[in-house]
Amino acid sequence: MGRPLIHRSPMPGLGLSMGVTLTMLSLVVLLPIGALLWKGASFGLCNIWDTVNRERVWAALFLSFRLSFFAALFNLVFGVMLAWVLVRYRFPGRRILDAAVDLPFALPTAVAGIALTALYAPNGVFGSLAKELGWKIAYSQWGIFIALVFVGLPFVTRTVQPVIEEIEREVEEASATLGATRLYTLRRVILPMLAPAAMTGFALSLARAVGEYGSVIFIAGNIPLVTEIAPLLIVIQLEEFNYDAAASIGIAMLLISFALLLVINLIQVWSRRRIGYV
């Protein structure tokens, strides 16, 4: 039937969808990153290093990545717990809670930042309580941490949730009948199954937090060396029309992020091999 020499894929539209995918990926992702690297390449490696190798830049990068890491770690624990509660338990208001998890995705980050600042500022609802305990939240690194937790939370929950839904109850029952305690079942049966998805969520949450700008600048206080995040430093350089320096810090962030994501991926590969679960 027809022309036997032309081998057609059983899936329709491969050529078209592939073309669209590559075009979109190039336009949306590869081109901007390429432009950033191009800008950096024309500036020169030594100049980039001189721009980045300053105490203030290191302080900002360290602050950004450290707090993002802690926020992602917090989200990892709390997000898995939240996903577990949402999937395994039935309680009134569950659907509303489930929908609320997506709010940080939907809310403009500036709105989130202003709302969080209003709550955690010394005259806010939580801020005034904390103040009595001598604890300053807004305009300190704690404020940045809270904003980063807020924007990153849905990533872990939403990646882990479908996996928990897939886990058969029989697996846990089998574990119990073989004499495992509940904690042992959780540690050796449930968590290994969740680990790959949880790591993905952790990586997404981390990546999101590192680049977060809109919500953080409202709550951070932005004092150099203390609460100045790396993305703000980029904006400051742009404000001085210093595109090269801005690109340099951008490239530094890109490289660090890339290294971190690579490490996370390696850990994932390693854990999959060890556990034998894909």
Place this chain on the structure above:
Amino acid sequence: MLTTITLAGHVSAQGTKIAEHADGRVTISTGQQKLTGWPVSRWLKGALSALALAALGLGAAPAPVQAETLLNVSYDPTRELYREFNEAFAAWYAAQGNEAPTIETSHGGSGSQARAVIDGLSAQVVTLALASDIDKIAETGKLPADWQTKLPHNSSPYTSTIVFLVREGNPKGLKDWGDLVGDGVEVITPNPKTSGGARWNYLAAWAWAEKNGQDPQEFVGKLFKNVPVLDSGARGSTTTFAQRGIGDVLLAWENEAYLALKELGEDQFDIVVPSVSVLAEPPVALVEGNIANDEQRKLAQAYLDFLYSPEGQAIAFKNFYRAWDASAANPDDVARFPKLELVDIAHFGGWAKVQPEHFGDGGIFDQIYVPK
């Protein structure tokens, strides 16, 4: 699977394929009848409809020729001023026998607004906080280098200065710049690196220290050590001070301080006028490179000229700016401004010198935060 064929070149039909012919044509069944024609491969159809959509989109774009439009790219605290001014201008321009124009205004940090224009935002008029920001636009050739000589008063139709906004009753007794460096005084100002207004704050403190026999660099350093929150723009600082209750004193544009009193209640804050401050001259300019035609040039020119007219100046006074021509202004609006010693940017050697020396990368401001 459905197959689409063309009949007689332009009619198309779709149905289940039942036969393929040696010449490439196919026969389909639509359920009621059998048709034979050339198959339309899917990707071709997809590409054609995408092209057709794109053509439609392009065809629809260059439409409006009727009313002239004007985009004024301005900085943060002029929102209220230009809202009122645009209305007055549109009414006046229409009364001159022109089509009522559409005036749009965009607000943001002065530097980022300048960057937007440099990167291609087609503003016909810019009204920014600092001459150095417009200079940056001029460097791209979008307007002549001598733009500041084109309009009176260094192209600044209104001026403002920096004053203190303190909490009601001035509990810490802050009277002048010297009081701000005391122990336990919290000063709120935006970041001079990101905010044009904050550069004026910094320079005003510098000028006071010079006139009072203090080392200006050390004084400004001490002042910024008392700043607990550095917002990126003037409005952010006003919010931090007024809504969040942080700090004892806000260094603010005079117009911003009066606006805060008006909007947030006169019983909450007081304005303190220091002995020395700066004469900030926010300049305006017509962006030659973004003018589409003569009609638009006429509109943009009229817009800027109207800023200098007695009516335009009265609106500036009403919005708490120190304008030049008080002939049409409400005397109350003019009388509220106290006299004080004002230092202009020429005193510091002009923006071309001040910008890199004080606010550039590694400049005097950056050194404040470098630990000794």
